[in-house]
Amino acid sequence: MFELAIKIVINGLTSSLVYILMALGFTLIFGIMRVVNFAHGELYMVAAFLVYVLVGSLGWNYYLVVVLAAIAMGLFGAVLERVLFRPFIGRELNGMIMALAISITLQATAFILFGPDEHSVQRPISGVIQLGAVMVPRDRLAVGLIALLILAVFYLFMRYTKVGLAMRAVVQDEEIASIHGVRPKFIHPFAFGLGAMLAGFAGALMAPIYTIYPYMGSQPMLKAFIVVILGGLGSVPGAVLGGVVLGLSESIFATLINTTVATMISFAIVVLILLVKPTGLLGR
Amino acid sequence: MMKIMMQRTLLVLASAIGFVWAASTAAQVDTLKIGVVSALSGPGSEWGLAQDGGMKIAAMEANAKGGLKVGNKTYKIEVISYDDQYKAALSVSAATRLIEQDKVKFVVGPLGSAAVLAVKPLWEKNKIFAIIGAYSEKVLDADTKYSYRGYPTQTEFAGRIVEWLKKNKPALKTVAQIEPNDETGWSSNRLLKGQYDGAGYKIVSSELFERSLKDFQPVLTRVLATKPDIIELGTTPTGTAGLMVRQARELGFKGQFVKIGGPGVPQLVAAAGKEFAEGLITYAAADMTTKQYKDLELQYAKVLKPPMNEFVVYFYDAARMLLDAIQAAGTVDDTDKVRAAFEKMSPYNGIQGTIRLGGMKDYGADHQMLTPVFIGVIKNGEQVIMGRMD
Numbered sequence: 001m002f003e004l005a006i007k008i009v010i011n012g013l014t015s016s017l018v019y020i021l022m023a024l025g026f027t028l029i030f031g032i033m034r035v036v037n038f039a040h041g042e043l044y045m046v047a048a049f050l051v052y053v054l055v056g057s058l059g060w061n062y063y064l065v066v067v068l069a070a071i072a073m074g075l076f077g078a079v080l081e082r083v084l085f086r087p088f089i090g091r092e093l094n095g096m097i098m099a100l101a102i103s104i105t106l107q108a109t110a111f112i113l114f115g116p117d118e119h120s121v122q123r124p125i126s127g128v129i130q131l132g133a134v135m136v137p138r139d140r141l142a143v144g145l146i147a148l149l150i151l152a153v154f155y156l157f158m159r160y161t162k163v164g165l166a167m168r169a170v171v172q173d174e175e176i177a178s179i180h181g182v183r184p185k186f187i188h189p190f191a192f193g194l195g196a197m198l199a200g201f202a203g204a205l206m207a208p209i210y211t212i213y214p215y216m217g218s219q220p221m222l223k224a225f226i227v228v229i230l231g232g233l234g235s236v237p238g239a240v241l242g243g244v245v246l247g248l249s250e251s252i253f254a255t256l257i258n259t260t261v262a263t264m265i266s267f268a269i270v271v272l273i274l275l276v277k278p279t280g281l282l283g284r
Numbered sequence: 285m286m287k288i289m290m291q292r293t294l295l296v297l298a299s300a301i302g303f304v305w306a307a308s309t310a311a312q313v314d315t316l317k318i319g320v321v322s323a324l325s326g327p328g329s330e331w332g333l334a335q336d337g338g339m340k341i342a343a344m345e346a347n348a349k350g351g352l353k354v355g356n357k358t359y360k361i362e363v364i365s366y367d368d369q370y371k372a373a374l375s376v377s378a379a380t381r382l383i384e385q386d387k388v389k390f391v392v393g394p395l396g397s398a399a400v401l402a403v404k405p406l407w408e409k410n411k412i413f414a415i416i417g418a419y420s421e422k423v424l425d426a427d428t429k430y431s432y433r434g435y436p437t438q439t440e441f442a443g444r445i446v447e448w449l450k451k452n453k454p455a456l457k458t459v460a461q462i463e464p465n466d467e468t469g470w471s472s473n474r475l476l477k478g479q480y481d482g483a484g485y486k487i488v489s490s491e492l493f494e495r496s497l498k499d500f501q502p503v504l505t506r507v508l509a510t511k512p513d514i515i516e517l518g519t520t521p522t523g524t525a526g527l528m529v530r531q532a533r534e535l536g537f538k539g540q541f542v543k544i545g546g547p548g549v550p551q552l553v554a555a556a557g558k559e560f561a562e563g564l565i566t567y568a569a570a571d572m573t574t575k576q577y578k579d580l581e582l583q584y585a586k587v588l589k590p591p592m593n594e595f596v597v598y599f600y601d602a603a604r605m606l607l608d609a610i611q612a613a614g615t616v617d618d619t620d621k622v623r624a625a626f627e628k629m630s631p632y633n634g635i636q637g638t639i640r641l642g643g644m645k646d647y648g649a650d651h652q653m654l655t656p657v658f659i660g661v662i663k664n665g666e667q668v669i670m671g672r673m674d
Contacts, residue, residue: 004509008505116326117330118521120554135536213325213326213523254502259493259494259503260493
């Protein structure tokens with residue numbers, strides 16, 4: 001029973017970390033730009049395909065490609081903000097529709113270039129670590145540890161750098177922040193790029209774990225959305241807490257009952273929490 | 285001057301007559317539209333593209349010979365394909381479009397059981413001749429007139445594979461089943477349970493998963509707690525099955541994987557890894573080492589992007605049989621005549637052997653195409669045929 005509990009916690013936490021990576025980027029973009037980025041899952045997907053091409057076909061070093069893919073997504077995100085989203089600042093519905101259009105375009109492009117098949121990339125690490133009677137796949141453990149490192153760097157950046165402080169100020173009140181010298185025209189593309197970079201990290205890290213195909217971003221997008229709603233739109237600590245709640249609840253109920261019930265219960269938890277606290281666990 | 289003008293006028297007139305004559309000659313090659321509605325993207329698309337590819341290859345070959353001669357007309361075949369992403373709702377929209385806008389009389393698809401159950405009434409009501417997929421036993425019944433299932437299902441071959449397993453791996457006694465949570469999976473779960481129970485195996489676990497799921501750690505944790513000798517993957521899409529195989533091996537499963545359901549060794553091996561897929565026993569639609577199969581792969585590459593799934597063999601043969609039936613019936617409009625001609629085509633010379641129409645005992649109508657099937661095992665990342673069932 002104890003071994004089962006350990007397995008459930010480990011499974012839940014490794015899932016949570018990836019959900020948090022996705023959700024943080026999503027909530028950052030919303031918090032600063034008030035854009036519901038429905039293309040977030042496709043940024044995850046594009047990063048995974050970059051791994052497929054650079055690692056799978058060209059044989060580049062996997063860890064180098066993870067960093068490159070994340071940076072590429074960051075730059076791509078900044079360009080998207082500047083070219084496509086900036087005209088819709090302040091108009092949330094238009095921004096959402098633009099994000100949907102980008103999502104469909106990226107999916108279709110991937111479909112045309114790579115076809116509908118599910119592709120696989122050789123894992124950089126394989127094998128298992130035995131913790132007593134519990135077996136933990138090394139690749140998942142590696143993803144979890146790298147995700148933790150990324151989250152730690154992100155936290156330090158947001159907490160202790162000028163740009164991080166400026167971004168937090170913009171989340172609280174853009175007008176007051178601009179009076180204090182914060183330039184939204186710099187913060188917006190930076191925030192979008194940073195959010196996209198986090199999605200890029202998630203996609204690149206998960207590429208060898210699962211299969212890669214044009215529609216692979218839909219599920220992570222859905223999870224990110226749930227986590228962000230659960231934690232509070234625009235709340236970074238909320239995204240972390242929401243990710244942990246979702247990951248653990250899914251793991252518990254999927255292991256003890258089945259995956260369909262786990263999905264239902266995770267939605268039910270979200271509904272209950274929103275009924276009690278409509279702004280989410282840590283939302284304002 | 286007058287003479288020059290007359291000459292010019294005659295030249296223009298002759299050109300115009302020649303143009304009209306050429307156009308009318310070209311118009312004598314009519315177009316026969318054949319529809320495809322199937323899972324052309326997402327999990328399951330390996331089989332959906334097989335439906336699409338099989339029809340497209342047969343059409344391409346007919347067109348290369350100058351078109352399909354039906355009566356005293358020749359038809360260029362145009363294949364119109366729609367993607368239903370394995371979703372019944374999208375399948376219904378696509379089917380409606382094929383009937384009302386594209387005005388087709390012949391279709392291939394859908395693939396998924398839920399989609400076929402939703403769409404088949406449309407095919408039957410509108411007298412659309414259809415080569416359908418679906419593993420569910422519910423899709424064929426005594427009232428089925430215009431739909432023919434293009435590939436054999438577990439009803440046709442599972443018993444033989446389970447018998448082979450019993451004879452060749454007698455130490456294995458217990459089975460855990462994992463299937464997708466929809467009509468295809470429920471039907472497969474039921475059929476395979478019946479076969480395993482009948483052969484004396486004990487079913488220790490039966491799991492259903494959502495098709496979008498990729499993380500099977502929780503499911504497999506529960507399954508492995510029942511200590512099965514066999515994990516039966518059934519109709520799980522091949523990429524997903526590969527993930528299950530890998531994740532189960534990483535969780536410590538050392539037993540036998542079996543897949544008596546949709547085949548696709550290359551994708552499964554790519555997702556699982558060669559070492560983990562080693563020894564997996566699978567139902568195989570084709571012997572991929574034959575010249576006919578390799579030729580078909582070359583043809584497939586001309587119509588769709590490789591790799592080709594072995595299901596193409598079924599739908600290529602079914603498509604050829606359909607085109608031959610249209611020719612024999614002498615009509616592209618009267619699907620009653622075409623289906624009568626189609627039924628007379630049995631037995632038919634398929635590229636792997638003889639194809640028959642059967643199924644009266646199991647379904648109440650001879651609308652099931654019965655083809656040779658194979659038992660394969662994965663060795664060093666490749667499918668090796670261990671047995672053949674005609």
